[in-house]
Amino acid sequence: MKIVVLSGSRVGSKTRTAMNYAVKVIHEKYPEAEATLLDLAEYDVQFSDGRNYMEYEGDTKYVAQTVMGADAVIIGTPIFQASIPATLKNVFDLLPEKALRDKVASIIVTAGSPKHYLIAEQQIKPILSYMKAQIVQSYVFIEEKDFYRKEIVNDDILFRINRLVEDTVMLTETYAKIREAKEAAYGF
Amino acid sequence: MDKYRLDPNKGLEFGVYTLGDHLTNPHTGERIPAVQRIDEIIEFAKLAEEAGVDFFSVGESHQEYFTTQAHTVVLAAIAQATKKIKIGSASTIISTLDPVRVYEDFATIDLISKGRTEIVAGRASRVGVFELLGYDIRDYEELFEEKFELLLKINEEEIVNWSGQYRAPLKNAKVLPRPYHGWLPIWRAVGGSPASAIKAGFAGVPMFIAMLGGPASSFKRSIDAYREAARERGFDPATLPVATAGFFYAAETTQQALKEYYPHIHEGMKLTNGRGFPKQLFAQGADTRDVMNVGSPQQIIEKILYQYELFGHQRYIAQMDFGGVPFDKIRKNIEIIATEILPAVRKYTAKK
Numbered sequence: 001m002k003i004v005v006l007s008g009s010r011v012g013s014k015t016r017t018a019m020n021y022a023v024k025v026i027h028e029k030y031p032e033a034e035a036t037l038l039d040l041a042e043y044d045v046q047f048s049d050g051r052n053y054m055e056y057e058g059d060t061k062y063v064a065q066t067v068m069g070a071d072a073v074i075i076g077t078p079i080f081q082a083s084i085p086a087t088l089k090n091v092f093d094l095l096p097e098k099a100l101r102d103k104v105a106s107i108i109v110t111a112g113s114p115k116h117y118l119i120a121e122q123q124i125k126p127i128l129s130y131m132k133a134q135i136v137q138s139y140v141f142i143e144e145k146d147f148y149r150k151e152i153v154n155d156d157i158l159f160r161i162n163r164l165v166e167d168t169v170m171l172t173e174t175y176a177k178i179r180e181a182k183e184a185a186y187g188f
Numbered sequence: 189m190d191k192y193r194l195d196p197n198k199g200l201e202f203g204v205y206t207l208g209d210h211l212t213n214p215h216t217g218e219r220i221p222a223v224q225r226i227d228e229i230i231e232f233a234k235l236a237e238e239a240g241v242d243f244f245s246v247g248e249s250h251q252e253y254f255t256t257q258a259h260t261v262v263l264a265a266i267a268q269a270t271k272k273i274k275i276g277s278a279s280t281i282i283s284t285l286d287p288v289r290v291y292e293d294f295a296t297i298d299l300i301s302k303g304r305t306e307i308v309a310g311r312a313s314r315v316g317v318f319e320l321l322g323y324d325i326r327d328y329e330e331l332f333e334e335k336f337e338l339l340l341k342i343n344e345e346e347i348v349n350w351s352g353q354y355r356a357p358l359k360n361a362k363v364l365p366r367p368y369h370g371w372l373p374i375w376r377a378v379g380g381s382p383a384s385a386i387k388a389g390f391a392g393v394p395m396f397i398a399m400l401g402g403p404a405s406s407f408k409r410s411i412d413a414y415r416e417a418a419r420e421r422g423f424d425p426a427t428l429p430v431a432t433a434g435f436f437y438a439a440e441t442t443q444q445a446l447k448e449y450y451p452h453i454h455e456g457m458k459l460t461n462g463r464g465f466p467k468q469l470f471a472q473g474a475d476t477r478d479v480m481n482v483g484s485p486q487q488i489i490e491k492i493l494y495q496y497e498l499f500g501h502q503r504y505i506a507q508m509d510f511g512g513v514p515f516d517k518i519r520k521n522i523e524i525i526a527t528e529i530l531p532a533v534r535k536y537t538a539k540k
Contacts, residue, residue, distance in 0.1 A: 049325070051315040054462045068462065096463060186471045188447035 001032070001172055004070040007039040008077040008088030014110040016041065017150050018142055018161065019076040022108065025165045033169065038066055040087045048093035056094065064094045072104040072172040073133075074164070075124070079109060079116040083123055092127055100133035102179060104172040106164055107139035110147075117141055134175050136167045192373045192394055192429050193274070194502050199537030200492070202530055203243030203505035204236050205278035205433055208256025211459060213512035214451040220512075222255045226262060228515050229255075233266040235519060237273035239526035243503060244270075245278035245308065250317040253460050260293040267301035275301060278433065278505065279310030279377035279396065283331040284321040286355060287339040288363055295367045303368030308396045309336050310377030327354070336376065340393070343372055375431065378410070385410040389417025392428065396505070399434040399479040401469055407432070407479060408498050429502040432495065435473075435480050436506030437513075438524040442474050442483035448517065449482055456511025481506060485528040492533055 003026055007019040016039055026035040043059035053064040067073060077084050092099075105128045109120050120139045128135050140161055146154040152161075189196055206229055212219040220228075233244045244266065248259040256262050259277055266275055275297070280290060290307070298305035311332045312318070318325045334352045342348055342363045351357035375396040378384035388395040395414050399407050415425035437449035454464045473480035474487070479495065481488050481504075492504060508521045 049315075051325070052313075052462060055315050099463075101466065183467045186446070186467055188443060188450055188471075 001030075001034065001072065001169065002070045003033050003035045003072045003074065003168065003172075004067055005035060005037045005074045006067070006076060006088075006091070007037065007041070008075060008091070009080075009085045010041040010087050011080070011085070012078060013150055014142070014144070014147050015076045015078050015108070017147060017152065018108050018110055018140075018157075019074070021152055021158065022074055022076070022161055022165055025162055026169075029162075029165065030169055036066060036070075038063060040091070045087070045090060045094075047090055053095055053099075060094065063091060067091065067095060068099060070103060071176070072106070072168050073100070074106050074108065074168055075128075076108045076110070077120075077124070079111040079113075079119050082116065082119065084119070089127075092131065095131070098132045100128060100131040102175075103133055104136065104168055104175060105133035106136035106168045108142065108161065108164065109139060110142045110144075112144050114143060134171060136164065136171055138164070138167065140164050189427065189429055189502060191427070192502075194429050196502070197539045199534050199539070200496050200501070201242040201431075201503035202525065202533060203245065203274075203431070203503055204232070204241055205245040205247065205505045205507050206232065206256070206509050207247040207249050207278075207507070208254050208259065208262070209249070209456065209460065209510055209512075210255040211253050211452075211456045211510075211512040213514055214455040215448075216514075218512075225255050228518075229262060229509075230265050230269050231515070232509065232518055232522075233273065233275070234269055235522045237270045239522045240530055241273060241522075241525065243274045243276065243306075243505065245276045245306075245505065247278045248281055249314075249460075250281075250320050251314055251460070260290075260297065263305070264293075264297050264300060267297050267305065270301070270304075272304070274304045274306060276306035276373075276375075277308050279308040281312045281317055282309040282335045282339055283311055283328065284317050284323050285335070287335045287342060288355075288358070288361070291339060291342045291363050291372075292365070294372055295363075295365050298367040298369075298372060299365060301368075305367070306373040306375065307339070308375040308377050309339060310396075313379075323354075330354075336391075340374060340391075343374055375429075380407060380410060382410045382413040385414040386417040389414040389419075389423075389425075389428075390421050392418055392421060392423035394429045394431070396431045396433060399432055401435070401465075401473050401478060401480045403477050404479045404495050404498050405477065411499050411501070430499060431503035431505055432479070432499060432501050433505040434507065435482060435510070436488070436508045436521070437482045438485050438488055438521050438529065440484065442487045445482050445484065446470065446474060449513075452511030452513050454511075485524050489529055489532045492529070493536055496533075496537055 005019050007016045046060045146157045236244050246259045315325045348358045348361045375394040376388040377396045418425045439445035458464045
């Protein structure tokens with residue numbers, strides 16, 4: 001199982017901190033899974049110009065192909081100006097329509113204010129649904145007070161991320177079985 | 189329809205197109221050399237002619253896993269190897285070519301084929317061809333519109349005066365040779381959406397519409413929009429032909445056809461498009477109401493007749509060689525077309 005852990009911002013450290021922890025959980029609990037951390041702060045990704053994702057070059061191609069090759073994507077995002085950052089939206093824009101078909105997506109949000117709680121529900125989930133992802137419905141919402149010097153200091157958040165990783169792996173395995181059974185039923 | 193060498197009394201025309209893809213056969217893991225693929229495409233055209241197929245066309249695609257980038261050269265070989273089948277492109281990417289040169293090539297092929305040649309001009313689905321041939325993808329739309337207009341003008345006028353943005357002006361230019369009958373049928377290739385169909389209607393040119401999969405009734409909206417747009421600009425839709433193009437594969441039973449063809453489409457699209465073809469959609473494609481003409485001969489006949497009733501089109505163009513389909517299967521398909529499908533389609537669509 002290929003899990004891509006996507007840290008969706010070039011600003012700050014909180015999303016990356018949370019995603020580091022998610023990768024650690026995957027490594028510890030699911031050593032057979034292949035976890036790839038994609039921190040957009042580390043790549044020079046161009047804006048989408050509408051071409052097929054295979055036709056980009058360099059970092060842009062790497063990021064697009066890595067997401068396309070995943071069975072599951074754990075999306076980490078801060079909230080800027082009451083929305084997701086442009087860096088993350090650009091990754092969606094680089095990919096084809098229905099790019100997340102047969103993939104599982106789950107969400108971790110870091111935010112400066114509890115007022116942003118529903119942004120995942122109202123802005124990220126519609127994008128993931130449109131792109132045909134199987135969505136892990138519960139997401140993890142982390143506030144500034146849960147971090148201290150690039151560590152998560154709230155056990156409740158750690159527990160929630162543990163559960164999110166567990167749900168992501170479980171849904172990915174289950175969905176693969178559903179698909180296998182469905183495709184076998186077609187008999188070709 | 190006379191102008192476009194189509195006779196409605198004979199019913200729906202049946203054509204074949206190949207994109208010249210050069211892919212591994214997923215059933216065997218083998219990929220034939222390019223030289224064999226091109227030979228087989230020429231052979232394919234001869235078989236189609238023998239089977240009574242009306243039209244054979246070759247597309248250009250400038251990316252990995254394709255062999256007919258120089259599609260006009262392949263068409264010239266086909267013109268030489270055949271005697272009566274109509275031939276053409278599917279499609280010529282006019283945006284990144286010089287319309288003068290394209291016209292010279294096709295007029296020459298038309299002379300070799302003694303008046304059997306047509307052009308289908310399209311817009312490319314990839315940016316690679318723009319980089320390869322030195323154009324800016326930002327000019328995507330205007331490049332096509334300007335060059336397509338020039339191509340039509342060269343077809344109508346033997347001495348051309350023209351100036352535009354993407355090519356040096358033409359002053360009293362004679363574009364030679366002239367085609368066998370002095371004129372070539374030129375079609376506009378469009379994807380499935382009504383927006384691009386409307387543009388073809390506005391230009392009052394025949395439309396070649398690609399349909400990968402989905403309900404035929406959805407594509408009917410594009411065809412209606414095309415005819416309506418043509419009417420708005422003062423053209424008579426009854427004089428403008430429509431050709432539909434899409435996947436085709438026949439086997440003894442529909443289940444057998446799905447089983448044989450699916451891996452070709454799925455694996456081939458993964459390599460050329462970066463995404464496979466969902467099995468669920470492919471399975472649904474067997475439904476009579478879906479445009480994908482994959483199934484038993486009887487099922488395909490029903491589908492084509494259903495589409496004919498819905499679209500009232502003049503030509504259907506089948507793609508049956510995508511994704512490394514081996515030549516013996518192409519031969520088998522052509523045989524089924526000749527013995528079962530063509531007689532039925534002609535019987536039910538020709539005016540009595």
